Protein backbone atom coordinates (compact mmCIF):
# COMPACT_ATOMS: atom_id res chain seq x y z
CA UNK A 189 0.00 0.00 0.00
CA UNK A 190 1.25 3.45 -0.83
CA UNK A 191 1.07 6.26 1.66
CA UNK A 192 1.69 9.88 0.89
CA UNK A 193 2.85 12.84 2.83
CA UNK A 194 3.29 16.47 1.88
CA UNK A 195 6.80 17.69 1.29
CA UNK A 196 7.35 21.46 1.18
CA UNK A 197 9.12 22.32 -2.05
CA UNK A 198 11.42 24.68 -0.14
CA UNK A 199 12.13 22.23 2.71
CA UNK A 200 15.81 22.11 1.73
CA UNK A 201 16.16 25.78 2.69
CA UNK A 202 14.51 25.49 6.09
CA UNK A 203 16.89 26.74 8.79
CA UNK A 204 17.08 23.48 10.69
CA UNK A 205 17.48 21.54 7.46
CA UNK A 206 20.31 23.84 6.41
CA UNK A 207 22.13 23.04 9.64
CA UNK A 208 21.50 19.35 9.02
CA UNK A 209 22.90 19.63 5.50
CA UNK A 210 25.96 21.55 6.66
CA UNK A 211 26.88 18.67 8.91
CA UNK A 212 25.69 15.63 6.94
CA UNK A 213 25.21 16.87 3.40
CA UNK A 214 22.47 15.43 1.23
CA UNK A 215 22.89 12.08 2.97
CA UNK A 216 21.52 13.69 6.12
CA UNK A 217 18.69 15.19 4.12
CA UNK A 218 17.87 11.77 2.67
CA UNK A 219 17.98 10.18 6.10
CA UNK A 220 15.66 12.85 7.50
CA UNK A 221 13.02 12.16 4.86
CA UNK A 222 13.47 8.41 5.17
CA UNK A 223 12.71 8.78 8.90
CA UNK A 224 9.58 10.80 8.06
CA UNK A 225 8.52 8.04 5.67
CA UNK A 226 8.90 5.51 8.45
CA UNK A 227 6.95 7.80 10.77
CA UNK A 228 4.21 8.20 8.18
CA UNK A 229 3.60 4.47 8.35
CA UNK A 230 3.12 4.53 12.10
CA UNK A 231 0.04 5.35 14.05
CA UNK A 232 0.01 8.96 15.22
CA UNK A 233 3.23 9.52 13.29
CA UNK A 234 5.51 8.72 16.17
CA UNK A 235 8.63 6.61 16.00
CA UNK A 236 10.18 4.41 18.62
CA UNK A 237 13.56 5.75 19.70
CA UNK A 238 15.59 2.79 18.53
CA UNK A 239 18.31 4.00 16.22
CA UNK A 240 19.48 0.45 15.51
CA UNK A 241 16.27 -0.31 13.64
CA UNK A 242 16.57 2.79 11.47
CA UNK A 243 20.30 2.29 10.93
CA UNK A 244 19.64 -1.26 9.79
CA UNK A 245 16.80 -0.19 7.50
CA UNK A 246 18.77 2.61 5.86
CA UNK A 247 22.18 0.92 6.00
CA UNK A 248 23.84 3.92 7.59
CA UNK A 249 25.79 4.20 10.85
CA UNK A 250 23.85 4.34 14.08
CA UNK A 251 25.67 7.54 15.09
CA UNK A 252 24.51 9.35 11.95
CA UNK A 253 20.87 8.48 12.68
CA UNK A 254 21.28 9.66 16.27
CA UNK A 255 22.76 12.94 15.09
CA UNK A 256 20.03 13.56 12.47
CA UNK A 257 17.32 12.92 15.06
CA UNK A 258 18.87 14.74 18.01
CA UNK A 259 21.18 17.53 16.89
CA UNK A 260 19.06 19.87 14.79
CA UNK A 261 15.78 20.31 16.62
CA UNK A 262 13.96 18.50 13.81
CA UNK A 263 12.20 16.11 16.19
CA UNK A 264 10.64 16.20 19.63
CA UNK A 265 10.78 13.43 22.19
CA UNK A 266 7.99 12.00 24.29
CA UNK A 267 8.27 12.56 28.03
CA UNK A 268 9.40 9.02 28.76
CA UNK A 269 12.08 9.46 26.09
CA UNK A 270 11.07 6.27 24.34
CA UNK A 271 9.60 7.79 21.21
CA UNK A 272 10.13 10.78 19.01
CA UNK A 273 7.98 12.64 16.51
CA UNK A 274 7.99 15.77 14.41
CA UNK A 275 5.43 18.36 15.40
CA UNK A 276 5.65 20.16 12.05
CA UNK A 277 5.22 16.89 10.17
CA UNK A 278 2.21 15.93 12.27
CA UNK A 279 0.69 19.36 11.63
CA UNK A 280 1.19 19.00 7.90
CA UNK A 281 -0.39 15.55 7.93
CA UNK A 282 -3.42 16.92 9.77
CA UNK A 283 -3.92 19.49 7.05
CA UNK A 284 -4.36 16.98 4.25
CA UNK A 285 -7.97 15.95 3.91
CA UNK A 286 -8.61 12.34 4.87
CA UNK A 287 -9.68 11.44 1.36
CA UNK A 288 -6.27 12.35 -0.02
CA UNK A 289 -4.66 10.07 2.52
CA UNK A 290 -6.59 7.01 1.51
CA UNK A 291 -5.20 4.74 -1.11
CA UNK A 292 -8.62 3.89 -2.45
CA UNK A 293 -9.48 7.51 -3.10
CA UNK A 294 -6.14 8.13 -4.72
CA UNK A 295 -6.89 5.27 -7.09
CA UNK A 296 -10.34 6.69 -7.84
CA UNK A 297 -8.88 10.13 -8.21
CA UNK A 298 -6.42 8.92 -10.79
CA UNK A 299 -8.93 6.82 -12.61
CA UNK A 300 -9.78 7.92 -16.09
CA UNK A 301 -13.09 9.60 -15.39
CA UNK A 302 -14.37 9.47 -18.94
CA UNK A 303 -13.68 5.76 -19.20
CA UNK A 304 -15.43 5.26 -15.88
CA UNK A 305 -18.62 6.93 -17.17
CA UNK A 306 -18.57 4.73 -20.23
CA UNK A 307 -18.33 1.67 -18.03
CA UNK A 308 -21.19 2.64 -15.72
CA UNK A 309 -23.39 3.45 -18.70
CA UNK A 310 -22.89 -0.15 -19.85
CA UNK A 311 -23.63 -1.43 -16.34
CA UNK A 312 -26.93 0.50 -16.11
CA UNK A 313 -27.99 -0.66 -19.57
CA UNK A 314 -27.15 -4.30 -18.83
CA UNK A 315 -29.21 -4.14 -15.61
CA UNK A 316 -32.14 -2.34 -17.29
CA UNK A 317 -31.68 0.65 -15.02
CA UNK A 318 -32.92 -1.36 -12.05
CA UNK A 319 -31.27 -1.44 -8.66
CA UNK A 320 -30.02 -5.00 -8.28
CA UNK A 321 -30.31 -4.85 -4.51
CA UNK A 322 -33.86 -3.62 -3.97
CA UNK A 323 -35.43 -3.84 -7.43
CA UNK A 324 -36.25 -0.17 -7.66
CA UNK A 325 -36.22 1.19 -11.21
CA UNK A 326 -34.92 4.55 -12.32
CA UNK A 327 -34.10 7.39 -10.01
CA UNK A 328 -30.55 8.23 -9.08
CA UNK A 329 -28.49 5.20 -10.04
CA UNK A 330 -24.95 4.38 -9.15
CA UNK A 331 -22.54 1.63 -10.08
CA UNK A 332 -21.54 -0.37 -7.04
CA UNK A 333 -18.45 -2.52 -6.69
CA UNK A 334 -19.72 -5.97 -5.69
CA UNK A 335 -16.34 -6.78 -4.17
CA UNK A 336 -15.54 -3.42 -2.58
CA UNK A 337 -12.84 -1.36 -4.18
CA UNK A 338 -11.07 -1.18 -0.84
CA UNK A 339 -10.84 -4.97 -0.79
CA UNK A 340 -9.18 -4.99 -4.16
CA UNK A 341 -12.38 -5.34 -6.22
CA UNK A 342 -11.85 -4.42 -9.86
CA UNK A 343 -13.56 -1.93 -12.15
CA UNK A 344 -14.49 -4.71 -14.57
CA UNK A 345 -18.11 -5.09 -15.63
CA UNK A 346 -18.59 -8.33 -13.74
CA UNK A 347 -17.64 -6.65 -10.47
CA UNK A 348 -20.05 -3.78 -11.02
CA UNK A 349 -23.76 -3.69 -10.50
CA UNK A 350 -26.51 -1.11 -10.71
CA UNK A 351 -27.53 0.22 -7.35
CA UNK A 352 -29.87 2.96 -6.25
CA UNK A 353 -28.23 5.64 -4.18
CA UNK A 354 -29.83 4.43 -0.97
CA UNK A 355 -28.67 0.82 -1.34
CA UNK A 356 -25.21 1.94 -2.32
CA UNK A 357 -24.95 4.13 0.79
CA UNK A 358 -26.17 1.28 2.95
CA UNK A 359 -23.83 -1.25 1.41
CA UNK A 360 -20.77 0.93 1.73
CA UNK A 361 -17.77 -1.38 2.09
CA UNK A 362 -19.76 -4.45 3.04
CA UNK A 363 -19.30 -7.54 0.95
CA UNK A 364 -22.41 -8.82 -0.83
CA UNK A 365 -22.92 -11.46 1.84
CA UNK A 366 -22.53 -8.98 4.68
CA UNK A 367 -24.92 -6.59 3.00
CA UNK A 368 -27.60 -9.27 2.48
CA UNK A 369 -27.32 -10.31 6.13
CA UNK A 370 -27.55 -6.68 7.16
CA UNK A 371 -30.69 -6.18 5.02
CA UNK A 372 -32.33 -9.31 6.43
CA UNK A 373 -31.67 -8.28 10.02
CA UNK A 374 -33.13 -4.89 9.28
CA UNK A 375 -36.38 -6.29 7.94
CA UNK A 376 -37.02 -8.37 11.07
Ligand SMILES: [Zn+2]
Pocket residue numbers: 319320321322323324351352353354355356
Ligand atom coordinates in the same frame (compact mmCIF):
# COMPACT_ATOMS: atom_id res chain seq x y z
ZN1 LIG B 1 -31.79 -0.15 -4.13
